[in-house]
Structure formats: structure tokens, C-alpha cells
Amino acid sequence: METVRARKDGARVPVLLICVPVSSDGAGYLIYRDLAETKRLQNEQRRYHEIQLELANVNRIATLGQLSASIAHELNQPLTGIIINCGASLRMLASMPPNLDAVQDAVRRTMRDGQRASEVITRLRALFSKKEPELEPVDLNEATRDVIALSHGEFENSRVVVRTEFAADLPLVTADRIQLQQVILNLLRNAMDAMSTVVDRPKDLLIRSELAEDGCVRLSVKDAGVGFDPNAMAKLFEAFYSTKTDGMGVGLAVSRYIVENHHGRMWASLNDGPGATFSFSIPFRRGADIPGALR
Numbered sequence: 001m002e003t004v005r006a007r008k009d010g011a012r013v014p015v016l017l018i019c020v021p022v023s024s025d026g027a028g029y030l031i032y033r034d035l036a037e038t039k040r041l042q043n044e045q046r047r048y049h050e051i052q053l054e055l056a057n058v059n060r061i062a063t064l065g066q067l068s069a070s071i072a073h074e075l076n077q078p079l080t081g082i083i084i085n086c087g088a089s090l091r092m093l094a095s096m097p098p099n100l101d102a103v104q105d106a107v108r109r110t111m112r113d114g115q116r117a118s119e120v121i122t123r124l125r126a127l128f129s130k131k132e133p134e135l136e137p138v139d140l141n142e143a144t145r146d147v148i149a150l151s152h153g154e155f156e157n158s159r160v161v162v163r164t165e166f167a168a169d170l171p172l173v174t175a176d177r178i179q180l181q182q183v184i185l186n187l188l189r190n191a192m193d194a195m196s197t198v199v200d201r202p203k204d205l206l207i208r209s210e211l212a213e214d215g216c217v218r219l220s221v222k223d224a225g226v227g228f229d230p231n232a233m234a235k236l237f238e239a240f241y242s243t244k245t246d247g248m249g250v251g252l253a254v255s256r257y258i259v260e261n262h263h264g265r266m267w268a269s270l271n272d273g274p275g276a277t278f279s280f281s282i283p284f285r286r287g288a289d290i291p292g293a294l295r
């Protein structure tokens with residue numbers, strides 16, 4: 001059992017008390033083991049996780065802020081559609097005789113637009129609701145598609161051409177879907193940032209999922225941006241490292257933390273041509289047996 005004992009100098013220390021009986025009449029040894037060091041390490045580890053979680057939250061809020069332009073665009077389109085179709089319906093109802101078939105069509109289009117707007121909200125909620133991490137079977141292709149859909153307007157505005165190469169029949173991974181989507185969003189956001197100053201070539205973005213050799217699924221995001229200084233490779237994933245004037249430098253640090261918590265790996269490489277590729281891989285064979293994966 002764990003208890004507290006006083007040292008000779010009076011300091012109280014946590015100890016592990018072990019009783020070893022040597023005979024049936026109750027005689028035996030009492031062994032005390034000093035737990036101070038173990039406790040200190042445990043506290044340190046807990047603090048480390050707390051800091052990572054705080055960073056993840058800061059990153060989430062920052063991403064939401066950055067996404068707001070895109071979200072506005074995603075919502076504005078269906079809302080404009082709704083207003084136009086309602087106006088048209090009113091006019092057609094007022095005409096003599098009212099063109100009911102056309103009104104029906106316009107109302108259907110209104111419903112479809114309403115549906116679209118509500119899907120945007122649902123996706124956002126799913127991505128930004130603050131709930132306990134939850135491991136579930138996740139289809140990486142589907143999770144990625146959702147994130148791309150949310151950034152669609154922004155890709156268009158910044159003339160980024162998105163191409164996806166998703167492996168068919170990708171095995172499901174046991175993961176926290178929202179956290180993985182956070183990672184993907186960070187990678188897409190960085191890729192867009194890296195291409196924001198590019199004017200002399202197409203802003204191609206390739207998002208590829210594949211089955212890796214080592215029992216993992218891999219997702220990579222390849223951009224045609226400015227790339228990075230190869231000497232800074234190790235720094236990219238450090239917290240608060242940023243080369244952007246308005247960068248916080250937590251996106252990649254948080255992303256790698258999330259991926260490693262899923263027993264995966266994350267890395268960066270420079271392309272043969274312009275730009276960089278950021279990838280992560282997550283094992284899929286482990287099933288639901290990831291003990292304490294996400295704290």
C-alpha cells in the first residue's frame with residue numbers, strides 16, 4: 001500500500017509499504033520504498049500532458065479564427081441561394097395565375113441550400129466542440145474529406161488547386177476523429193500559408209492517403225510552396241517555432257503530439273520540385289487496445 005512516512009530529518013515522504021510474511025504466526029518483513037522520485041516523475045509527466053492539452057486548445061481556437069473567412073464563404077453561398085429562391089417564389093406566387101410548379105422547384109432549391117448551410121454548421125460543431133477525447137474506428141479518407149470541405153472556399157479564394165489521391169479500402173484506424181482532423185487542418189493551413197506568396201507556378205496541393213508497409217496508414221500533404229530551410233527541419237515541430245510574422249508556432253507541435261499519442265509518427269520532407277510534404281502515419285492493427293492513448 002501507499003502511505004506517508006517521516007524521514008530522519010522530519011521530511012514527510014510518500015512510500016510504498018510492502019509486507020512479506022515469513023511464517024504463519026504473523027512474523028515477516030516490512031519493506032518501505034521511497035516513492036518521492038516516482039511521484040515527481042508522475043507529476044512532471046502530468047504537467048507535460050496538461051501543457052500539451054492547453055496548447056492543443058490554443059491551436060484549436062486559433063484555427064477556428066483562421067477558418068472564419070472560409071466559414072463565412074461556405075455559409076454565404078447557400079444563404080444567398082435561399083434569399084434569391086425565396087424572392088423568386090414570392091414573385092411567382094404573386095403572378096396571375098401563380099406558377100406553382102416553378103414555386104415548388106424554388107422551394108426545393110431553398111431546402112437544399114438550407115441543408116447545405118446546416119451541414120457546414122454540423123461539421124464545424126463536430127470539429128470544434130470541446131469534448132473528452134474518444135477513440136473510435138475512423139476512416140481517414142472520410143475524416144480528411146470533411147476537413148477539405150470546410151476549407152473549400154478558402155482554397156478557391158487563394159487559387160489553390162486541390163487534388164486528392166485516396167487509397168481505396170483503407171483500413172480504419174482507432175483514433176480520436178476530431179483530434180486527427182485538427183492535425184489535417186493544421187497541415188492544410190500550413191500548406192496554404194506556404195503557397196500564399198507563390199505567383200510563378202500553380203498552387204498545387206496533393207493530399208494522399210495510402211497503406212504504408214509497417215501496418216500503418218499514411219496521410220501526406222504535398223504543397224508547391226516556399227519550402228523550408230533544411231537546417232531548420234528539427235525545429236519545425238518545436239512549440240513556438242514560426243517563420244511567419246503572425247504565426248504562433250504551435251500547429252505542428254500539437255499535431256505531432258496528437259499523432260504520437262496515437263502511436264504514430266509525423267515528419268516533413270522537401271519535395272524534389274518546389275515545396276514540402278508533411279506526412280503522418282498511424283498504426284491500424286492495434287485495434288481498440290491502445291491503453292490510455294489520449295489523456
Ligand SMILES: Nc1ncnc2c1ncn2[C@@H]1O[C@H](COP(=O)(O)OP(=O)(O)O)[C@@H](O)[C@H]1O
Nearest residue numbers: 190191194227228242243247248249250251252
Ligand atoms: N507546408 C509548409 N511548407 C514550408 N514550411 C512549413 C510548412 N508547414 C510548416 N512550415 C514551417 O514550420 C513552422 C511551424 O509551423 P506551425 O507549427 O504550424 O506554426 P505556424 O503555422 O503558426 O508558423 C512554420 O512557421 C513554417 O516555417
Ligand SMILES: [Mg+2]
Nearest residue numbers: 189190251252
Ligand atoms: Mg501552422
